Amino acid sequence: MNPVLAACTAVALSQAVTSAPESFLLGTWANPEHSLEVRIARCGATLCGMVATASAEEIADARDSGSPGLVGMMLLRHYRADGPGHWSGNVFVPDIGRELSSHIVALDKDHVRVSGCLMGRFLCKSQVWQRA
Known part of the structure; x- marks a missing residue:
């Protein structure tokens, strides 16, 4: 590929991702193992994400940690855009039974990095999720 064309393509893709609107997150996203899919939608003035599908192992892990009923559970809560291609909110981690502060960063048109943090x-x- 022509180096100038490659550079222009990279800049265009970078600008598209870093200026990703809130609607960029809408839809279904899969974790790295594709053992869990989360459907992100609007919940009033914020975004939220509910478990759409989960493997038997994910369901058992959540149940063993005191979180029965994984499918349908709200994992992502109160996300708001706080910068270009960046959203902050809270993530519930069923394996540990805790809600953590979280942020999501758009990596490209089909990948985001979802992070759950103990302190700010x-x-x-973090995990990289792929559009399902």
Whole structure:
């Protein structure tokens, strides 16, 4: 590929992702193992995400941690855009039975990095989710 064309394409894609509107997150996203899918929708003035499908192992792990009924559970809560291609809210982690502060960053048109953090934006664990 022509180097100038490659550079222009990279800049255009970067601008599209970093200026991603709130609607960018709407739809269904899968975790890295494709063992869990979360459907993100509007919930009043914010965005939220509910478990659409989960593997038997994910369901058992959640149940063993005191979170029965994984499918249909609201995992992502109160997300708002707080910068270009960046959203903040709360994530409920069924494996530990806790709600954590969270942020989501658009990586490209089909991938986001979802982070759950113990303290603000510190002590975070992240996963890259793919559009399902």
